[in-house]
Amino acid sequence: MKKLTLATAALALMASGALADDVVRMGTEGAYPPFNFINDNNELEGFEIDLGNAMCERAGLTCEWVLNDWDTIIPNLVAGNYDTIIAGMSITEARQEVISFTQNYKEPDPSRYAALIGTDPSVIDNGVIATQSNTVQAGYVAETDADLLEFPTPDETIAAVRAGEADAVLADGDFLRPIVEESSDLEFIGEPMHIGGGVGMGLRQSDDELRATFDAVISEMKEDGSLNELLIEWFGEDTPTF
Amino acid sequence: MFEFCADPSILPDWQWFACYLTSGTHLAFYRSFFVVMLLLAIVAPLALGMGLLGALALRSSFAPVNLLGRGYVNLIRGVPDIVFFLFVPIALGQGIEWVLHQINCPDWDQPVRQGNDFIVCREAKMPPVGASAWARNVYAFSMACVAFALVFGAFVANTLYGAMRAVPHAQVETAEAYGMTRAQAFRRVVLPQMWIFALPGLSNIWQILIKATPLLFLLGIQDVVFWARELGGAKTSL
Missing domain, CATH: 3.40.190.10 (Periplasmic binding protein-like II)
Known part of the structure; x- marks a missing residue:
């Protein structure tokens, strides 16, 4: 058969x-x-x-x-x-x-910042923010006063936050949500915002x-x-x- | 892979590991080692061939050939490898398509370059339209081999050129005194003796070649680095 x-x-x-x-x-x-x-x-x-x-x-x-x-x-x-x-x-x-x-x-899905639990939300304005390179989020952070740290893959941006290399990560909320929900050390900070179309x-x-x-x-x-x-x-x- | 893997959550340790280490992604990871070794096996002789040609061009007393050799060696040694690895496969691929386009579609009226787009007629596509994924992988892999052979050929050329000059001049003079032509003296005296001088340099290049294989990843080939990153990445329950 x-x-x-x-x-x-x-x-x-x-x-x-x-x-x-x-x-x-x-x-x-x-x-x-x-x-x-x-x-x-x-x-x-x-x-x-x-x-x-x-x-x-x-x-x-x-x-x-x-x-x-x-x-x-x-x-x-x-x-x-x-x-x-x-x-x-x-x-x-x-x-x-x-x-x-x-x-x-x-x-368009709102982009979110995620950081280690207990991080002061002011890092959004003056901290080090990790993003994937060549994304709308990378373009956005470059315009703010925060320092931009770019990585070729989205996975590395999360690892950078966990390792303390970056204060927070900015990415699509849809990508971050399952990661934040399933980990015990990360939380969303700041307000969701619309960046891309x-x-x-x-x-x-x-x-x-x-x-x-x-x-x-x-x-x-x-x-x-x-x-x-x-x-x-x-x-x-x-x-x-x- | 194993039948008991249907529900890994209830398995004792070693069986769980047996399931985990034989997942589809892990099998692909193991296969990627062979891909890298195949690349080394193909590139090493190719680069040696390119290097020999380059060294002969460098030795040539005919100005255009000599210039070509010097241009090749110095240009490639001077430009970062990574630039060449991005440039050669795309430029070579488009070059092949352009040539095929000129041959197969002489009455094509649109320009090949339209803004950013590179457009050739259907018959000129390389790999041909409808090629299997396997054929496309082979094509991409051959492009990578060419890029590696070109880059490492330049380093080999310089090493061999130096080695040829290191053969004592008296040897060549003796050979010529015996009535050998320049070509005969080169083949029978210089070429066999230069290897001993070339070996340390060649072994350097071999090691560098091994260490440069992660660049395959840049060319879209799923090599060890690709799978290491994939397997090492964070996972969610999705």
């Missing part, structure tokens, strides 16, 4: 391969739970993986996931190593000069057709509520929905 299913699946794959258009390669970071991460079985998982697969299914596209480091994620898109970025990337003007975005598939999918500026396809699918998913279901599944009941 199993063999039969496999054979059918293989046949279906071959048939669709002959009919379907080119494979759309989706670039992601794989290190930013709950947006995208690698699970224990060495598979990609997360909100954006589910969303991406759902979008490709609706659009009738064959999609393939590609892992890429955050720092070089835009140059590799522009160079054509993959066709989309779907990695929790906020839509900002500076990025729009280089790549184009679909409409947002997630409302919503999160959207990045594409090459010349790829108008593909952008239109994904835009249409996102609109469709916003209307029939399937996007909200995914948002609640991964970010909890309190997350802003469409």
Whole structure:
């Protein structure tokens, strides 16, 4: 029976391969739970993986996931190593000069500061703040009086706070929440604040057709509520929905 | 991997560790060691070849070849490795696509560079459209090998050049007195004797090459560093 299913699946794959258009390669970071991460079985998982697969299914596209480091994620898109970025990337003007975005598939999530329990909230203004490099949060801290300490991965920013290297970390609330809730030594300080626009999918500026396809699918998913279901599944009941 | 791993929370220690150390990510981590060793096995001879060519160019009395050799060696030794590792695979990849584009799509009317985007026709894509993920990995890995061979070839070239000059000149003169041509004297006298002078330098470069393999990670190859970071990262219950 199993063999039969496999054979059918293989046949279906071959048939669709002959009919379907080119494979759309989706670039992601794989290190930013709950947006995208690698699970224990060495598979990609997360909100954006589910969303991406759902979008490709609706659009009738064959999609393939590609892992890429955050720092070089835009140059590799522009160079054509993959066709989309779907990695929790906020839509900002500076990025729009280089790549184009679909409409947002997630409302802007407030950024939060997290620090060791008992830290004085004044460190937000005059302490050392850790962020991931090339993020909206890094841009924000650079404008304040606090000292900016950048790290290539989000994980290292948390480690820096625990090690006392930085006074606090500034990151997306969605990323920090599970970490703060499950650790005994961290807490949120200061007020949540909106820094970036919503999160959207990045594409090459010349790829108008593909952008239109994904835009249409996102609109469709916003209307029939399937996007909200995914948002609640991964970010909890309190997350802003469409 | 093991059947008793269905619910690790109830397992005694050693079985729990057996499950943990054979998870998908750990298996990928073990595999990455072989990736690095494969890279070393491929790059070492390639870099030696590049180095030999570079050293011959440095010795050449024909000015353009000599200049080319000196340019290659000094440019690469002078520029930080990391710049080359980012530059070579992207530039080489785009170069290949551009050449294929010129050959396959002569009647393409749009520019290849549109703003920031690099766009070639469908037939010119490298790896070809529809290539399997495995083929793409092999392609990326070969690009990495080329980048390593280019960079380390420059260091090897300088070492070999020095070693060739260290062979006592009297040896060459004697060979020529026996009626050998310059090429024969080089092949039969200089080349075999220079290795003894080159070995200390080459062993240095070999060690540096081993230590430079984490740069693979920059090229998007999942090497030991990638998995060490992945496995060492903080985990939540997600």
